[in-house]
Amino acid sequence: MRILHTSDWHIGRSFHGHATLDALRGVLDALTAQVREHGVDAVIVAGDVFDSATPAAGAYTLLTDTLGALADTGATVVVTSGNHDSAARLGFQSSLLRDGVHVVTDPATVGTPITVADEHGPVHIYGIPYLEPVLLRATWPGVRSHAEVMGHAMNLVRADAAARGGRTVAVAHCFAAGVEPTPHLERDIQQGGLDIVPLSTFDGVDYMALGHIHGRQQLSPRVRYAGAPLHYSFDEGHKPRGSWLVDLDADGLDRVEWLPLPVPRTLTTLRATLDELLSEERFMAHAADWIRVEYTDPLPQRDPMRRLLSRFPHCAEVRHAPAVTAAGDARTYTQRVRSARNDAELVDAFLAHVRDGEGASPREAEFIGELLDQRTRVEATA
Known part of the structure; x- marks a missing residue:
């Protein structure tokens, strides 16, 4: 069984005020081509399909086109909701979707798999939508944190899997223990929106496909984040974009391979004085990149963004970062x-x-x- 693990498409998100819909469409077209090229049996999208609870019409069009194209490859598609999605909006048309496309948004379905079979038998894929503890306390008594609702959900998965037999894959959208710390993990984590889920929570499945972190990460051979397919901030610029190609054999997890995706426009940070940035030839190699400028002049300069755009048409951010800071005065x-x-x-x-x-x-x-x-x-x- 061959599975492609992707996540965090964030359809509709802008990049420093610039629309990303066309760039994301190209990347998702490349992902669909990979599904066909590698003979993928199931595609997993682990949450945050949309960037907003109220996506614009163009975001729905891109999602519909992409899910249709993925289904045309012959792969089964399993999509779960994340903390950015509106589960109601993402799931309202799930009953109308074509065969082979499954959108999981209802916590009541946790523990009920989508089953795909190969020559070795069934593979049960358990989609877990983003779980909001405050909304589940009446349904799942005793849960107060995200770690607790994820623990309850995984208990339901393990109980059902034990009764069914066969190989198991689970999908969730959360912040798991062991994630590599970065300055900007994800805006909801920074605001304290999610608490940490222990890695042991995911025991008992052959592969755990996680979403929420925008850079790929391997927490164990069978627990991974795929990250976002597009760069959405300069702090992500050094992280590769792609997805995990997961192979299951008769006994469970066999191998996992990283499939890189194209980067529509390279993200580059340039640091120099404003005059150097505007005049020196060495910087012209980055004229087609998304540019973040940190100009090092001792004092702020007049209209730096307007002047930089004349040379770097995709300059998206300008920061004044003096190379030398004057000695501070202890007085207020x-x-x-x-x-x-x-x-x-x-x-x-x-x-x-x-x-x-x-x-x-x-x-x-x-x-x-x-x-x-x-x-x-x-x-x-x-």
Whole structure:
């Protein structure tokens, strides 16, 4: 049995204000071609199909087209809902979907598999939609955390699998213990939306297909995250995009292979002074990339984004990151203001406060002095 494990499509998400629908369509077309090329029997999409609970019409069109294309390969498709999806919207048309496409959004179906057979017998695929503890306390008494609802769900899976026999695959969308820490794991994790599920929760199945983390990760040979098929932030730029190709033999898990997906536009961070970025030839190699700029000038520059877009049409983010930061003043801003002996020193204190300790330059100090003198003369004649 050959299974393709993908997740976190996030259809409809933007990249720094830029639409990604066309880029994602190309990537999902490539994924569909891989399914056909490798003779995949089942495709698993482990949650967060949409990026929003209220996706736009174009997102529905892309999902419908992709699920249809995957089904046309002959593979069985199993899709589960994630924390970004609206389970109701994702699942409302599940009864109308063509044969071979299964959308799992109802917690009441946990423990009931989609079964696919090969020459070695049945493979039971148990889809577990994203489980919200507060909504399940009445149905599953005693569950208060995401770890507890996942534990209950996996107990249902193991009990059913023991009665049925055969090989088992489970699908879930959660934050599992052992995930490699990164600065930006996923926005819901950062906000404390999900708690950690112990790795032992997933014992008893031949393969555990997880979603929610946007970079591929292997927590054990049989417990893995596939990550998102498209880069959605610069912090993900160094992580490969793709999916796991999972082979099951008669006894269970046989081998797992990574299948890379194309990256429509490379993500690059450039760091230099603004003048260097705008003039030096070495940076032109990245003109077609998505660009994040960290310009190192001591002071903020005028209209950096507008100027950079003239050379890098896909510049998406600009940060002021001085190469050298002026030595800090231990005094608070209020203390510096109170110690100013005249208006010129007051202006200098303000500039130092808003420019990381960089006070007025000699030329600026001269200009400030002229303005203050002019104000004094005007006041004297008033």
